[in-house]
Amino acid sequence: GQQLNQSPQSMFIQEGEDVSMNCTSSSIFNTWLWYKQDPGEGPVLLIALYKAGELTSNGRLTAQFGITRKDSFLNISASIPSDVGIYFCAGPVYSGGGADGLTFGKGTHLIIQP
Amino acid sequence: NAGVMQNPRHLVRRRGQEARLRCSPMKGHSHVYWYRQLPEEGLKFMVYLQKENIIDESGMPKERFSAEFPKEGPSILRIQQVVRGDSAAYFCASSATDSYNSPLHFGNGTRLTVT
Numbered sequence: 001g002q003q004l005n006q007s008p009q010s011m012f013i014q015e016g017e018d019v020s021m022n023c024t025s026s027s028i029f030n031t032w033l034w035y036k037q038d039p040g041e042g043p044v045l046l047i048a049l050y051k052a053g054e055l056t057s058n059g060r061l062t063a064q065f066g067i068t069r070k071d072s073f074l075n076i077s078a079s080i081p082s083d084v085g086i087y088f089c090a091g092p093v094y095s096g097g098g099a100d101g102l103t104f105g106k107g108t109h110l111i112i113q114p
Numbered sequence: 115n116a117g118v119m120q121n122p123r124h125l126v127r128r129r130g131q132e133a134r135l136r137c138s139p140m141k142g143h144s145h146v147y148w149y150r151q152l153p154e155e156g157l158k159f160m161v162y163l164q165k166e167n168i169i170d171e172s173g174m175p176k177e178r179f180s181a182e183f184p185k186e187g188p189s190i191l192r193i194q195q196v197v198r199g200d201s202a203a204y205f206c207a208s209s210a211t212d213s214y215n216s217p218l219h220f221g222n223g224t225r226l227t228v229t
Contacts, residue, residue: 033217042118042205042220043157088156101147101170102207102218104156 002027004089006105014113019076021108023089032065032072033090033102043088047074076110084112118221119188120206126227133193133200135224139208146189147207147218148174148181157205163189196228 006023013019023032031050035043047058049065049072056063062075076083086109090102119138127133139146144165149157159173163183174181178196183189193200203225207218 035220040222042120042207042222045217045219048217093159101159101162102157103159106156 002029002091002093002103004091004103004105006087006089006108008108009106010109010111012111012113013079015079015081017079019079019083019110020073021087021110022071022073023105024071025091026070028069029091030069031092032063034061034063034072034074035088035090035104037086037088037107039085046087079110079112081112081114084110086110118206118208118219120221120224122224123222124225124227126229127196128229129197130195133196133226133228135191135193135204135206135226136188137191137206137208137221138188139206140219143208143210143219145209145211146183147209148189148191149205149207149220151203151205151223160191160204193226196226198228201226201228 004023004025033048034046036046037043046061047056047063052065052069053067054065060077064073066072086107088107089105093101093103118140121136125133146163148160150160151157161174161181162170166185178194180192203223205220205223207220209218210216
């Protein structure tokens with residue numbers, strides 16, 4: 001099946017530092033999505049990528065869709081305390097009838113020390 | 115706020131009882147997905163529904179679990195004769211079309227505790 005591997009599993013950084021995390025797969029994805037989950041909440045979509053090589057920003061967040069279609073990275077610049085949470089990458093899962101939903105990586109836990 | 119609405123937020127059931135989780139998709143969305151999340155883990159796909167149809171239930175246990183998305187009203191995930199291992203957070207998501215063409219938007223989940 002299509003599996004997504006995220007690294008690192010967790011990050012402990014100082015406020016103000018830049019953050020970089022990535023997601024890889026052994027199979028090709030045509031869409032990459034990055035979600036953030038706060039404790040007790042549902043995942044919230046941060047960035048959606050639809051083209052290989054695409055680089056997209058959302059405020060201090062930047063994500064890229066790898067040229068090989070097998071990886072993506074997410075960068076956060078000048079981290080602030082509210083960036084704490086779990087970041088998931090996700091991609092569509094296909095069956096004969098089309099895209100059936102998303103498969104998720106296991107997440108990168110971001111912890112920020114003031 | 116016309117986001118995905120799930121209720122209840124917390125549900126406690128004794129072993130053997132039934133749990134019924136509800137999800138109202140975002141306005142205009144006709145595709146509903148249910149996911150399960152255990153502590154410190156990612157989300158696992160359970161079932162994908164469109165109005166009155168189950169499209170893919172490959173991630174849902176064949177026994178005790180069922181899902182529906184009727185023509186009128188919310189989508190329901192039903193767990194019969196719950197066991198302790200069913201304790202988890204269950205998230206519903208919706209999209210306007212299939213997940214390739216439109217991103218999924220998630221609700222805040224129902225946290226099921228089986229005692």
